[in-house]
Amino acid sequence: MKMTPKWWHDAVVYQIYPRSFCDSNNDGIGDLQGIISKLDYLKNLGVNVIWLSPVYRSPMDDNGYDISDYQDIAPEFGTMADMQQLLAEAKQRDIRIIMDLVVNHTSDEHPWFQEARKSKDNPYRDYYIWRQPKEGGSAPDEQGSIFGGSAWQYDEQTGEYYFHLFSKKQPDLNWENPKVQHEVHKMMNWWIEQGIGGFRLDVIDLIGKEIDKGITGNGPRLHPLLQEMNRATFGDKDLLTVGETWGATPEIAKLFSNPEREEFSMVFQFEHITLTWEHGDKWNPIPLDLPAFKKVLTKWQVELENEGWNSLFWNNHDLPRVVSKYGDEGQYRVESAKMLATTLHLMKGTPYVYQGEEIGMTNVAFDSIDDYRDIETLNFYKERTENGVAPETMLAAVHENSRDNARTPMHWDNSYNAGFSTNQPWLQVNPNYPDINVAAALEDQSSIFYHYQKLIQLRKSLPVIVHGTFEPVFEDHDKVFAYVRSDEQHRLFVLNNFTAEEVVLALPESLRTDNAECIIANYEHRQQLGEELTLKPYESFAVLMPA
Incomplete structure (x- = not known):
């Protein structure tokens, strides 16, 4: 089967983590006006899509992946008028904006959940997943949260437990309720009307869960729900949609991304990422086994060749910096960063560049756990050290795999706080910013930045790459x-x-x-x-x- 060419086949996507990208009002937090101020930089790099991590209204328990209002902007990021300006200014530069959509769960401060917890017969009760305590008052079962601890939280007011695969402030939506589906589809269509270029769907393979059977990922209802979403929202529009699917195999990925099935453009799969996690545990990092790594990447290239589409990525807001993970952040930082870029960008699929990757930003090694902000990192550090793991062992794992490695502020120049903000940033800047920054990269014609720029140009000009x-x-x-x-x-x-x-x-x-x-x-x-x-x-x- 030959794939019908789509605009996103030769696109290159740039992921922005707004909190850490550029702070326009010097409150220590990046914002939408900061992004607008850097659009010409991104145009110069050559990308034509921005994936924007969540900017919706949120209490920020999980840095915006806990949404309290899908149709408003978090005040620290700006206003809806700023969002509309960003869409318009990006469009002028032929850049489309992909919104990061979190619909497996909401914030516990979302009005739906606020209503749901009022009483067992509230009209919104069934928007979420509730169960009676076991005899003796304990949780309904042993299922664990991805962020550590139980996936069940007791609610005093109604005497039942609600289900949360992530933080207890992120209750899971009940996708078996047609009203939930309708509300989500209506909200997605509202964003499409604003002029966005598509969606990145956070942990979307979890919405078909059957928790009473212990099934969370890739549940039997997943694909019917996604096909219904496609029909009700983006299916008849020329949008890029990418699902985050931690449990995908090539066979599963074909279900998501084969055009004939009418689900998504592509998915993110993480098989190559988890090879450096011992027994799937990111807090037990192990060295890269290159033959195994190659085998996984080759498998995905070959198996999706005619029946789907690959997303190509080394890092994102949840993963460590690629040059630190698979390259050499010391003597050969520039050479290894360029090598990794070439490896990825000349494969078949749509490449994703995570902010700072194009200048070779590295992991950070803060001296104390108190310098970290990521809820997952802090929860697991506490849990593991309380269970006997030595603090220095756990801190070494944090240095290697904490999500905060990717979240330190972007390095714009060698001035105070790397030009990110004149105020104390929400997360400390990596101390190596005087040497690794955009201003220095733009002045050096042999920099990593220009290597990325050339790779992006080659993809646009050589059909064999696409x-x-x-x-x-x-x-x-x-x-x-x-x-x-x-x-x-x-x-x-x-x-x-x-x-x-x-x-x-x-x-x-x-x-x-x-x-x-x-x-x-x-x-x-x-x-x-x-x-x-x-x-x-x-x-x-x-x-x-x-x-």
């Missing part, structure tokens, strides 16, 4: 990730050294040619592909050959 087939090369090599993209006109050979060591390779006969053009490299490139190549530490390049 639609070509994917074939792995050196599949079993433990240091190199290489592949060939092919269409009727071209073959594109992409070669990436994932280590700080020199690597000598004997090239397959099929890739030896005098007729090859190096289109991007992170060292002085070579024009010829002979029998043998010696790759420098973290060396990466791509060569274009006739088909």
